[in-house]
Amino acid sequence: MKFKDKELGANGRFGDGAAEELALEAHGDYPRRFGDLKFSNFNNYSKSVPHLLNRVWYQPDAVFPLNSIPEVRQHAFWVPVDNTYYHIAAKLKIVKLEGCVNTTCLPRSPAVVRVKRGISSNVFVDNKAYREFLSSKFDATPIDMESAAVALICLQYKTPFIAIRALSDLAGGGSSLSNESSLFASLASQNAVIVLIKFISLLVS
Template identity: 55%
Template sequence: MAAKLKLFLFTCFVLFALNKEANGVLDTKTQTLINVANARGPYVGLVIPNQFEMNPLLQHPSFIASRLTIDHGGRRFRFGLIEGKKVIVVMTGLGMINAGITTQLLLSLFNIEGVVHYGIAGNANPSLNIGDVTIPEYWSHSALWSWQRFGKGPDNELPLEEPGDYTREIGYLRFANYYTSDNETACNATHDNLLNNVWYQPEEVFPVDGFPEIRQHAFWVPVDSHYYKISKALEGLQLDDCVNATTCLDEKPKVIRVLRGTSASIYLDNEAYRSFIFDKFTVSPVEMESASVALICHQQKVPFIVIRALSDLAGGGSAQSNEASTFTTLAANNSVKVVVEFIKILRFFPWMLQDVEK
């Protein structure tokens, strides 16, 4: 009898454990919904940082929402159509880690043919204006640093440089170049600073089709070449230039393809650093998520493109009203307008993806 009771209790425990949803494991209902969704795919994944950037898309007349939504991992995956093209819309939340987690969930769970990431950004390029919508060809993560010990400089090897963990190839920022005296910034080569130098580092890349744990490195991650080439058709698109009847931009905003953008989990509102990264890297949009999306898609071999509307000149200094909050709504709306047009190209001109060289 005792043996039968033990067997019964053990069986109940096993059944309870099997039916209990473990952390990170899909429950039966969610898995069924995912299977149903994937059978209807593939989809273009629209990855968006924040709600104020996502809502204009959800309210856009071209977006037709499906009744299907799937919640998993603290994210909500919304299904719908844009100009007849099947899409999944998901909000990441702020910063590189959130963007990376969300993008990997999207690619792991769903049948995704490509990713479009969009939102607003600060501007580091003095030739561009607030309201412009930028489409960079390359993205970097510019907050992966090796912070050098005080007293050492460019000729001194970094810790773990010999085995290839860190490198001096990309270059460095010397804090002493930004010594401040009498509230004026001056470049003083003789003045030192305990913060010394930070050296920019490439990301470790582990391609999905590579050998596990064999790393590659990349500082500049290219967007999909096909997507980038067809994005040229977006140039000339008419964009909004007024927030309301009394608040308008001095320059008519434009869609422009640029060379580079950069990301870090840092809100950049500093003129000196903005100027430094533009001079060093020739970047235009600066923000907090895109490089993470780029890195995940690059590793997973999924086509992607990033569309970022400029809401302010990072750190101030423009004649135009330069508080990010002033033109955030306008920038978000312009980014959505460009995204919808890009999806329309994918929907109605699929031949452009097959024959982009012509």
């Protein structure tokens, strides 16, 4: 998320005061009513390292119409997946996926799974506690950084939407030494393409 200089707090972080608002928030855009998690409430005071994270909140996005005045807009927090696409996706569980990158293999065989709810974040999530918090708060399984943008465009254009993603890491729930995405990103991309090709074949058949 990008901010203009005038929207930054005195210490370079947004939200130094409760009265501060995001641009257009007073007009109903980008409200923080879905939660406002202040990281400083969870400081580990046994360490001398200052806490530089500020806060995170969850907000609906404004979706502007294509053929109307800009002031007429709707707000979307969840974007529904197309029912036809979702039912077709049930047939993808038989797709065989690759499980190895060179000589390094996943600890278990990868599988195609339909999920009821996924979310997008504007930060890369690599923290087990925060991953579990998002799961308990929103009942969501996968976390990515891109699908919401596609979903909102589909909503704006009234186009059927579904997201096909391959997970390359466990968002902080895997190795304590490194994030798995650096190793399995290429494998995830390959498997996503395999599933997408199969989905298209089912869609046109």
